[in-house]
Amino acid sequence: MSGKPVLHYFNIQGRMESIRWLLAAAGVEFEENLLMGQEDLEKLRNDGLLMFQQVPMVEMDGMKMVQSRAILNYIATKYNLYGKDMKERLLIDMYTEGMADLFELFIKLMSSPTEQRDAAKSLIKDRAKNRFFPAFEKVLKSHGQDYLVGNKLSKADILLTELLYMVEEFDASLLTSFTLLQALKTRVSNLPNVKKFLQPGSQRKPYSTKIY
Known part of the structure; x- marks a missing residue:
């Protein structure tokens, strides 16, 4: 395993996109396990990897993190993007x-x-x-x-x-x-990290495929 965060979600923006943005802005390279359909989601569930049986899920720092706002808060704290007090x-x-x-x-x-x-x-x-x-x-x-x-x-x-x-x-x-x-x-x-994320070919997902 590379040590990079691994994002488990579908190949859409959805509730994972803000996490992608925050990691990219912090300059953190990440990998994605893109779920192709319900079978992939069921496999994560059956393997006991999803606390509440739903994605997004992020593997990071030895944890399997769920709930998008909790994940965002963790990333923001870790990379000093959460204020000084x-x-x-x-x-x-x-x-x-x-x-x-x-x-x-x-x-x-x-x-x-x-x-x-x-x-x-x-x-x-x-x-x-x-x-x-x-x-x-x-x-x-x-x-x-x-x-x-x-x-x-x-x-x-x-x-x-x-x-x-x-x-x-x-x-x-x-x-x-x-x-x-x-x-x-x-x-x-x-900002250099964000500018890179906005370039074609990045891990940013297009609005046209947004599904909730």
């Missing part, structure tokens, strides 16, 4: 939980019946433009710093950048009036 960690958690609410709307969209998708899309547009993006824009404006918390790259910046790419691919016009968010997206995207 309890107050900064609270802010990072507040911001990432807000992002998670918007991510969940995308999950709901993907699982919605066809006749309900227009309403689900409208809800995403409304919440992104009128609730979540104004809040993050206000945070950046309030302190005038490069990053959301402590003027240092954190889990919150990386996951927000991932979300901005998702929303941009969904409807680019939603970002038009949020100049500070656009600047953050550019700033994080130009």
